[in-house]
Amino acid sequence: MDYRSMQIHQLADGLRSRDFSSRELTEAVFTTIEQNEPTIGAYITLTHDLALKQADRVDELLSEGRVLPALAGIPGALKDNIATSDIRTTNASKMLADFVPPYDAFVWRVLKQQEIVLAGKTNLDEFAAGHSTETSAFHITRNPYDSTRVPGGSSGGSAAAVASGEACFALGTDTGGSVRQPAALSGIVGMRPTYGLVSRRGVTSFSSSLDQVGPMTRSVRDNALVLDALAFFDPKDAQSVARRTESFVDAIKHPFGQPVIGWPQSYFESDDLLDDVKKPLKRARDFYESIGARIVPIDLKTLDACMAAYYILSSAEGFSNLNRFDGVHYGRRSEKGETLEDLYLYSRSEGLGAEVKRRILLGCFALSRENYDDFYLKSAKVRTMVIREFEETFRTCDAILAPVTATPAWHLGTHPEEMGGNKYSNDRFTLPPSLTGMPALAIPAGLTDAGLPVGMQLIGPRFSEGTLYRLAAAYEDAHGLLPLPAEVKA
Amino acid sequence: MSINDYERVIGLEVHVELNTKHKAFCECPTTFGAPPNSQVCPVCLGMPGALPVLNREVVDFAIKAGIATHCTIESVSRFDRKNYFYPDSPKAYQTTQNDFPICTNGYVEVASEEGTRKIRISQIHMEEDAGKLIHHSEGTEIDCNRCGVPLLEIVSAPDARSAEEAVAYLRKLRAIVRYTGISDGKMNEGSLRCDVNLSVRKKGDEAFGTRVEIKNINSFNFVARAIESEFKRQVEVLEGGGQLVQETRRFDEKTGQTYSMRSKEDASDYRYFPDPDLVPVRVTREEVEAIRKTIPRMADERKASYMEAYQLTPYEAERLTEDKEMSDFFEEAVAHTSYPKTLVNVLLTDVSPSFTEDTVEYPMNPISLGVLADLLGNDEINSNTGRRLVKALLENDFDPKAYVEEHQLAQINDRTVLEPTIQAAVAANERAVKDYLGGKETALRAIIGFVMKKTQGKANPLLVETMIREAIEE
Numbered sequence: 001m002d003y004r005s006m007q008i009h010q011l012a013d014g015l016r017s018r019d020f021s022s023r024e025l026t027e028a029v030f031t032t033i034e035q036n037e038p039t040i041g042a043y044i045t046l047t048h049d050l051a052l053k054q055a056d057r058v059d060e061l062l063s064e065g066r067v068l069p070a071l072a073g074i075p076g077a078l079k080d081n082i083a084t085s086d087i088r089t090t091n092a093s094k095m096l097a098d099f100v101p102p103y104d105a106f107v108w109r110v111l112k113q114q115e116i117v118l119a120g121k122t123n124l125d126e127f128a129a130g131h132s133t134e135t136s137a138f139h140i141t142r143n144p145y146d147s148t149r150v151p152g153g154s155s156g157g158s159a160a161a162v163a164s165g166e167a168c169f170a171l172g173t174d175t176g177g178s179v180r181q182p183a184a185l186s187g188i189v190g191m192r193p194t195y196g197l198v199s200r201r202g203v204t205s206f207s208s209s210l211d212q213v214g215p216m217t218r219s220v221r222d223n224a225l226v227l228d229a230l231a232f233f234d235p236k237d238a239q240s241v242a243r244r245t246e247s248f249v250d251a252i253k254h255p256f257g258q259p260v261i262g263w264p265q266s267y268f269e270s271d272d273l274l275d276d277v278k279k280p281l282k283r284a285r286d287f288y289e290s291i292g293a294r295i296v297p298i299d300l301k302t303l304d305a306c307m308a309a310y311y312i313l314s315s316a317e318g319f320s321n322l323n324r325f326d327g328v329h330y331g332r333r334s335e336k337g338e339t340l341e342d343l344y345l346y347s348r349s350e351g352l353g354a355e356v357k358r359r360i361l362l363g364c365f366a367l368s369r370e371n372y373d374d375f376y377l378k379s380a381k382v383r384t385m386v387i388r389e390f391e392e393t394f395r396t397c398d399a400i401l402a403p404v405t406a407t408p409a410w411h412l413g414t415h416p417e418e419m420g421g422n423k424y425s426n427d428r429f430t431l432p433p434s435l436t437g438m439p440a441l442a443i444p445a446g447l448t449d450a451g452l453p454v455g456m457q458l459i460g461p462r463f464s465e466g467t468l469y470r471l472a473a474a475y476e477d478a479h480g481l482l483p484l485p486a487e488v489k490a
Numbered sequence: 491m492s493i494n495d496y497e498r499v500i501g502l503e504v505h506v507e508l509n510t511k512h513k514a515f516c517e518c519p520t521t522f523g524a525p526p527n528s529q530v531c532p533v534c535l536g537m538p539g540a541l542p543v544l545n546r547e548v549v550d551f552a553i554k555a556g557i558a559t560h561c562t563i564e565s566v567s568r569f570d571r572k573n574y575f576y577p578d579s580p581k582a583y584q585t586t587q588n589d590f591p592i593c594t595n596g597y598v599e600v601a602s603e604e605g606t607r608k609i610r611i612s613q614i615h616m617e618e619d620a621g622k623l624i625h626h627s628e629g630t631e632i633d634c635n636r637c638g639v640p641l642l643e644i645v646s647a648p649d650a651r652s653a654e655e656a657v658a659y660l661r662k663l664r665a666i667v668r669y670t671g672i673s674d675g676k677m678n679e680g681s682l683r684c685d686v687n688l689s690v691r692k693k694g695d696e697a698f699g700t701r702v703e704i705k706n707i708n709s710f711n712f713v714a715r716a717i718e719s720e721f722k723r724q725v726e727v728l729e730g731g732g733q734l735v736q737e738t739r740r741f742d743e744k745t746g747q748t749y750s751m752r753s754k755e756d757a758s759d760y761r762y763f764p765d766p767d768l769v770p771v772r773v774t775r776e777e778v779e780a781i782r783k784t785i786p787r788m789a790d791e792r793k794a795s796y797m798e799a800y801q802l803t804p805y806e807a808e809r810l811t812e813d814k815e816m817s818d819f820f821e822e823a824v825a826h827t828s829y830p831k832t833l834v835n836v837l838l839t840d841v842s843p844s845f846t847e848d849t850v851e852y853p854m855n856p857i858s859l860g861v862l863a864d865l866l867g868n869d870e871i872n873s874n875t876g877r878r879l880v881k882a883l884l885e886n887d888f889d890p891k892a893y894v895e896e897h898q899l900a901q902i903n904d905r906t907v908l909e910p911t912i913q914a915a916v917a918a919n920e921r922a923v924k925d926y927l928g929g930k931e932t933a934l935r936a937i938i939g940f941v942m943k944k945t946q947g948k949a950n951p952l953l954v955e956t957m958i959r960e961a962i963e964e
Contacts, residue, residue, distance in 0.1 A: 208766035239767070323582035
């Protein structure tokens with residue numbers, strides 16, 4: 001069955017009209033997995049048996065005439081930093097290679113209640129610290145559009161799974177762009193919702209004040225559908241906020257009207273922004289203007305400051321959040337050493353990878369007594385400045401159109417420098433929404449001449465997901481979905 | 491210079507374990523003494539992705555403590571993380587309020603026999619407890635039941651000037667936490683823990699000396715002993731021409747001395763920063779007022795009312811109220827007597843030692859003591875008998891009135907009953923009589939003792955004295 005060319009609402013219709021069963025759909029997805037996983041490596045753990053059991057249950061419920069949620073029977077995947085009871089949750093770290101949590105993340109619990117089918121747990125940069133999924137302690141993941149290139153990161157496994165059809169949707173987590181950047185590099189749609197809209201409970205914290213769970217899908221409507229299934233108030237996440245949009249899917253249907261879209265000129269004047277990225281974004285701007293939007297140039301000055309502030313704040317929180325992985329209470333414990341200090345030292349040295357250690361050290365430095373004021377506190381102030389700048393901008397704009405990354409996907413084992421970019425600044429455009437807690441949606445803008453996906457980013461004020469989906473859907477409706485990756489065997 | 495030229499400057503940090511139903515950031519129970527690791531969950535075990543949510547009862551308790559100590563209740567306060575590695579802390583940090591505590595700038599009044607002084611409280615903040623390590627020959631085990639149990643840390647200004655004052659302050663705090671019902675205040679179970687900051691300076695000096703912190707002292711008695719021995723040590727160092735270093739010391743209960751644990755240079759950098767998992771704690775004026783109404787009549791209020799109603803001295807009233815149980819006991823007992831002053835005397839001298847630091851039960855039936863006070867007040871028994879009865883009542887309860895009748899302990903107030911014994915006593919103590927007539931007042935004691943002995947201690951001693959004088963001078 002050709003499920004890969006169908007959107008989730010079409011698959012849901014097919015299940016309900018009994019064109020195919022959830023088992024057939026699930027088996028088809030697992031066939032794609034079997035054929036492509038050796039190349040792509042999107043998953044850390046496959047949950048084949050569970051998936052079939054869940055699929056059979058949905059088929060049974062549907063045959064009883066039960067009315068089920070839209071996502072029921074649809075195979076999806078979870079980034080492996082989302083806790084699943086009885087299924088190991090590794091965070092792509094040696095430290096937690098055998099860790100089976102005794103609890104479910106809030107998002108996994110609500111998806112289970114909605115009878116989704118879990119295909120497996122996807123690869124990521126270790127503890128979600130990275131841009132390419134290459135810092136996973138287990139294996140790399142390849143970009144389905146060009147298997148010599150990275151899928152982006154840290155939610156690279158989820159992006160690759162969705163782009164290749166190894167899952168109909170996936171959840172990622174976004175701290176500084178970890179949903180949007182791999183979505184852009186792998187040619188799919190990725191939403192970073194308003195901070196607090198989706199509960200973080202059970203999602204391994206890297207940087208608590210920045211981490212957000214977000215849906216990754218092939219189409220904009222799929223994405224809205226999944227966010228509808230996730231955005232619930234959770235009293236057990238102190239930062240949780242209730243949604244203000246009844247249904248994100250319905251929000252797309254509202255009239256397009258005459259939205260005001262901000263065009264951050266400084267973003268497009270960066271030297272490292274490739275023409276391959278710039279051109280489709282300019283075309284998108286012209287498209288929006290042609291359908292009734294008003295484009296206004298805006299002057300955002302804080303992008304460079306965002307970089308420094310982001311790395312300091314996220315590493316500071318990451319340092320504190322990752323200290324618990326010490327080999328004492330659970331997780332990997334080294335056999336070496338005699339003393340308690342040895343136990344900490346060896347367990348952490350052996351269990352954690354280089355990038356994670358780098359971030360821990362940076363955070364440790366920024367929080368030390370001598371450096372706190374100059375680094376942590378200053379960054380916190382910058383963050384407040386950025387929030388003010390964006391709030392000010394959104395007094396006159398409904399959304400901002402921005403790049404996601406400066407370059408398309410780079411080759412495995414290299415850095416974006418290869419393409420004229422920079423390892424850490426390549427995806428700096430994703431940082432302002434992270435720091436401000438505002439929603440941002442990455443959608444495919446098109447393919448380069450070489451066939452590499454290029455993404456674009458729509459950023460809005462808090463709780464503007466409905467608007468962002470509506471703008472994105474207009475673009476998608478006019479341009480169609482990206483062609484499926486040619487390399488993927490079907 | 492001598493030790494008497496120096497004064498003690500004492501600040502106290504008191505940790506109070508709150509008896510909320512649930513832990514500070516999860517829903518685990520807080521019962522003391524449960525089997526190891528039976529009261530834990532992913533949150534207090536710090537498992538990946540587990541998130542804390544502040545238990546609002548902790549805030550309410552902190553506000554109660556703040557109100558009772560005349561603090562400003564801050565409308566916004568914040569939790570920070572104190573990062574450190576130790577196996578008793580599964581998250582590798584303690585959630586505490588470092589920069590913006592919930593209560594600030596309060597005080598308590600401490601009365602001693604010399605008078606009443608204010609000890610200022612600089613802040614009260616909320617934080618969580620750590621687990622317990624159990625060391626044995628095969629290794630170390632970790633009990634995480636206590637992880638996440640809420641604590642208040644009450645920090646005083648360096649206002650106390652003597653060990654007695656420090657202990658009186660601690661007694662006052664304990665009374666407050668018990669009066670408000672926020673903690674058991676039991677030092678032996680660790681629900682009240684105390685660190686002492688001590689420096690010395692020459693009397694009359696303004697500047698503070700070098701401060702030494704003495705950690706985790708677990709009884710009032712040890713607090714007093716630690717202060718005295720550390721005071722002596724510091725003065726000896728200074729007098730010997732040495733310099734004190736800022737350091738943390740521990741008090742050894744066996745030797746009665748303090749020993750250095752670590753100097754300031756070795757102190758860890760806890761890398762405090764705002765806990766990003768939690769939101770700022772907001773408290774409205776209405777909430778504070780609502781909580782104020784729920785606070786039971788506090789020590790100071792009771793003290794004032796006792797002084798007025800029963801003509802007690804401030805010292806007597808303070809002693810009665812510094813222990814909530816004793817104060818409750820007094821209120822129950824006083825309802826059963828017409829002699830409150832007598833009751834207070836018996837209570838403070840003979841019963842109070844039985845109100846120990848760590849019990850909340852009454853040592854005896856308060857009604858019986860009320861009845862006993864009446865017997866004393868009505869001269870039905872003498873103080874000797876009273877003391878004997880208190881001793882017996884502390885063992886087990888009975889009706890003192892019936893007991894006195896049954897055992898014929900009633901005081902003999904009848905002159906005609908006593909007359910023969912008085913005559914016999916005067917006759918048998920010729921020498922004492924001579925001495926008395928020769929101007930030696932004290933000689934009378936031997937004759938009184940003779941009568942008391944003959945009457946099995948039941949005679950009214952005042953009456954006996956009068957009758958002896960009359961008999962001799964006749």
